Amino acid sequence: MKRLILLTCLLVSLTILGQNIQVDSQTFTPQQLIEDILIDSDCIENVIVTNVVGGNFNNTDQSYGYFDATGTTFPFQSGVVLSTGRLSNVPGPNATLSDDNAPDWNGDTDLENSLNESNTINATILEFDFTSIASQVSFRYLFASEEYQEGNSNTCHYSDLFGFLIRPIGEQQYSNIALVPNTQTPVKVTTVHSGIPNSCDAINEFYFESWNGNNVPINFNGQTKVLTATADVIPNQTYHVKLVIADDHNYRYDSAVFFEAGSFQLSTNLGPNRLLSTQNALCGNETLELDASQINSNSFKWFKDGVELITETNATYTVTEAGTYNVEITLDNTCVSYGDIVIEYANNPIVFDSVLIECDQDQDGITLYNLYDAEGDITNNDNSIFLVNFYLSENDALQNTNAIINPTNFENSIPFQTVYARVQNFYGCFEIAELELQISNNILNIPTLEACDGDDIDGFATFDLNQIIDNIQNQIPVGANVTFYETENDAFQETNTLGAIYQNITPDNQTIFVKVTNNNQCFSITSAELNVLYTPVLLDDEQFIYCLNSFPETITLLGGVLNDSPSNYYYEWLLNGTTTSVNTSFNEINEPGIYTVIVTDPNGCSSSRTLTVNPSNIATIENIIIQEGTSNNTIAIEVTGEGVYEYALDIFGVIFQENNVFYNVPPGIHTVYVRDLNGCGFIEQTVSVLGFPKFFTPNGDNVHERWHIYGISEDFNQGIDVKIFNRYGKLITQLNHLSPGWDGTLNGQTLPSSDYWFIATLINGKTFTGHFTLKR
Template sequence: MNTTIKILCFLSTILTFGQNMIVDSQSFTAQELIENILIDSNCIDNVTVTNVVGGNFSSSDQSYGFFDATGTTFPFDTGIVMSTGRLSNVPGPNTTLSDDDAPNWTGDTELETILNETNTTNATILEFDFTSVATEISFRYIFASEEYQEGNPNTCNFSDLFGFLIRPITGTQYTNIALVPGTNTPVKVTTVHPEIPGGCPAENEAYFESFNPSDAPINFNGQTKILTATAQTMPNETYHVKLVIADEQNFRYDSAVFLEAGSFRLSTDLGPNLLIESGNAICGDGTYTIQTNEPGTNNTFKWFKDGAELIGEINDNLEVSETGIYSVELTKDTCVLFGEVTIEYTENPIVFDSILVECALNLNGLAFYNLFDSNDEVTNNDSSIFISDFFLTAGDAEQDINAIVGANNFENSNTFQTVYARVENQANCYSIAEVELQVTNNTIFIPALDACDGAIVDGFADFNLNDITSAIADQLPVDATVTFYASEMDLSTETNNISGTFQNTIPNTQTLFVKIESNNQCNSISIVELIVLYTPVLLEDESFIYCLNSFPETITLIGGVLNDAPNNYYYEWLFNGTTTEVNTTFNDINEVGNYTVIVTDPNGCSSSRTLTVLPSSNPVIEDVIIMEGTQNSTVTIIASGDGDFEYALDNPDGVFQTENTFTNVTAGFHTIFVRDTNSCGMTEQVISVLGFPKYFTPNGDTYNERWQVKGVNADFNQGTAITIFNRYGKLLTQFTNESAGWNGTLNGQPLPSDDYWFVVTLLDGRTFTGHFALRR
């Protein structure tokens, strides 16, 4: 059965199928696929398939074979497909992931070498030899891949690999002809794709066809446009071709390359495609001549536009003047060579002449211009065109030579000078617009702007530049813009403009330059003085004490102006945040709280300080806690009142302590003193500390003649009962706090030296016992 009959039989079996591609891995041998399906020329001889590699699947499936897409939206009707997965997973719809592997399916080192890649796997390879009589061969193909993932950054990072490698049969160095047109870049997912938001910008987008929907005729997520692989050959020399595609890194996410049936043929180069997207389309109404560079007298030519023959066009070149796909069939020595080129036309930019008005910094008629300020008027705000450069002459603009350097800060050489803008579009088509440079010497008066110095008086302050704009509003044209610059150089170059709140960089006084523009034209240039006003310098915040016990007496607070006469300022006093009626340099007060004084000079600059008045008072002794009757008696004073207190015992002129407890206090009568640390007064009180002498000496020398409890008298510890016993418990005497004490006798007779015992009972129920010695 010949190949034509095979194809007819194959087609007859698919008429009942839907609009998806059909594949066949069994009807054609590899030799038939190359010699009878791919190649369409009787001038390509000695076609011999030398090597075939594919996936070793358990079924009869393969990774390459014949495809038929007749009646579908796929650009090729028939051809050969090579995949990194099962052939049966190539047809649509695009609803499953082609993600196949097979045992011992390795990659290809020659593909890795020529693409400078590593770690390929699942390589499908068709290798063959051929001999051509022409100087050029070509064939058309489409690359498709599951690794095209719309909106997914993986598209930027991962791609399977393929190559169409060719070399002379006697050579060893391959050339890869599966390249992005006009480049040496291999076609891959990562080199041909649109912009991936959040991932990467577009690369060679002109050659990307689409991300495929679910009802696509092939089961791959995306594909390129039709691309042409072209190789230069020596007539009658045998060449070796290696068609190879492989997964990279792992078997995941398969890819495929589709080769159009009959497209491997002799070709003639008609030059590059001239496309708007590529930036080399034909501009305006110009003409373009397509050359075959095959002027032989025995050669014959047929020219076509968009597939229709151009009757009468039989020369070796064709002059065109409109967009179209132009092709040629060149018959040369009975061999037919084919060539095709796409020519697109685009309009030259529509431009408008413009006038730029700039303000002269002096009266010589010269000014600095940002020539690009004319862009909106020249292009009429058309964002698809742009000014590429400016030129001093129209001739230079036409030839695109001697462009003005520094066009954003160009100084005119004479009044009413004209420069020329070259305006281009994406296809590099251009038009020339005239820009007339005019000069104005307008100025307006701008009053100085004052600002008060800050808390630190250093000559620097914040200025609200919007106040300047408001002050001159009645002098401004409609829709004017006001721009401020700190230096004349910044003004001339229109750089480092300032706005909003500005702190002067030169202390005390600084000049700013003001440019006023309307409709992108300079209206006037003026200056404005920034003046930093003196701010009152005051004493630091302070704290004061008011003795509450001195009310209604007053203390005086002062505004605290330094280095000037206080009467040169205005005063406002606030008490606890509320304004008072006091407006003098001082404030007599008798109430505690926070007093704030705002001191304002005649220019309206003010400073403030806060004076905090804290309470204090004469202390009140609320209680005295006495631990008595021991060798280490203590006295603790409980005092109340505003303020801080300190304490002394017996000596008001001695040392006071901050602790309110005294230790080791001797028995007897004492005076305690409590005073306010802020000198708001002192309180005193007499106290009694009980104590019991350890001995007495009734020997008639008038010293220590009687034994009596210390700390008792008619005023303290009244009703105290004292009972004396000898060591045997015999009652010797009884007396009270009002007594002079025991004289050491019993019934008028002196008792001997010995230890005697006592019991002291207080009215509050406390009882103290102990003993003492009588010594004679």
């Protein structure tokens, strides 16, 4: 029966010329799928299918069955496929989304428990029992899924689940053998992929085959490489196997697992794959002995990359180069056991014997080294390799034992001692490099670095240590690194490095240390002297007043040196930022402005101060505004000038005030005064304030004998005309600025006591009117 079925399959495959796989969910029973297609071996016995679960698609399709990939690029020619959707959706091209569901299609608790997951649905299951005459069985498979989505972060988070669960009959605990090789990691979308940019890194990428475009023979977005599931068994004991795949949490985005026909076979363990991706590849010229020995073995065939190694017929084979190695072991009962292993090689690191030069504090040939300073020379700055440690002997370095305890502060025991560096790459491959420790005796000639004392004359100054670098450039290697330290110990330890701009911590003089390294080698440690130079001490900035009305008289500005003779220094005077020709300790000036004096010691240190000369001047009276002829006469003085002014009026005792307006001024002739507060002088001016007496008493007592207007004189109001009338409007008399006033008579006759009226007309046409009383 088995041969008839296989012949039928062969005839069917010969008619398939397309590029996509073909599937069949109807022809083969589950027993045939397992016994005749997956196993197809007399060396695995008592095969009995015990349970089958799949989706119900109205009896027209299944979620499991047979596939034929003859003539396609699919890695298996035929076999068994389990899916979380319709089998009819499995063939390519990958042009549609396989996204099936079916009623009452539940998940599987054994799968969930084995993978520590939950909430599976749409589980497709094939369970069977078997016995084996060998101690190990294996089969080949690959996993494909729509949940592989190139460039989509969902690939990092979501995956359907599958497992190949096995247990001895009579036991309840399953073991899952669908694992990433050499790990306990279940194979699924999230554990085998090449990475999603900006979402997740590649994981187990060696076992990922491809992101699938449209022109592939299956209808899934991505797939793994061909993997091998292996189980250790006890010969002739019955085991139960559960092949199961299920959707996780929801039915969306189907997955499938493909089993290669005839691949369930006896197996021999040749050890874990030695891969670059898992960092256990072989190194350099390293060899590996593969051992296929087992009980009841008869003969051995070895293959490399599918080509038989004709002369290799022993149970062991020594690997010397990369490749995929297979072995076929014929047992006494003519059954064949198969084993395979993938070997990759990593290059040993390329290292360079080097010299590390350090400075010697007491020149006795013994000093301290930071051995890692030589790392760049030993590795040639190759970031793909790294120093493991340093050792006193080559044998210790080879054995990776007795590493130097403190390689960053190592004291040599003899001059020109050699230590050994072990250098590894990420694959664990290593090489040993020799490092010779030498002493530098270079002493540099460093001139004393001088700086001027600061604003506070206290012996502290700011030094630009870059000037030291400039001074020693011709004494050190090109490109050397120069650093500065306050103590020699700091220089040796390379701690507490000083900045290029440094202020001394010891007044007046201080010693610092200059360390020069070249390619991480100590070229020299030499002391350097810092000297703080005296700087002239000057008076504080000052302000002065220059009276413009005193021009061309001068005032004297002084350099302002304190605690020393002015003749000990050089002087430079600037006016408003422009250098002048004055170079003396004083400056005679008659021009306002900002004067800066720079006082320089013969040692070159300078101080400066600013003398601001502000202009001032006597006032110019532009106008005097008089409100007169009222009960509250006022005088307002308007002036111009560069000064600050105050004002006074003679009637108030010549007391100056800030206000330029005077109130309640009595009529008459007055003097106003304006003076400059900056001392540039004062100006005065006589003014007239008109006033009209309310009465007069021409009774011979020489008091108020005549009525006359106040504030008129020969100098003021020459054009005034005053007419006096009696109560009936009769003109009595007429006065001007020269008149002595009215004596109360008319044509020599005294007039009676009464009220009289006046009209006073000024030359500018302004008039005043009013009345007064004549009292006898």
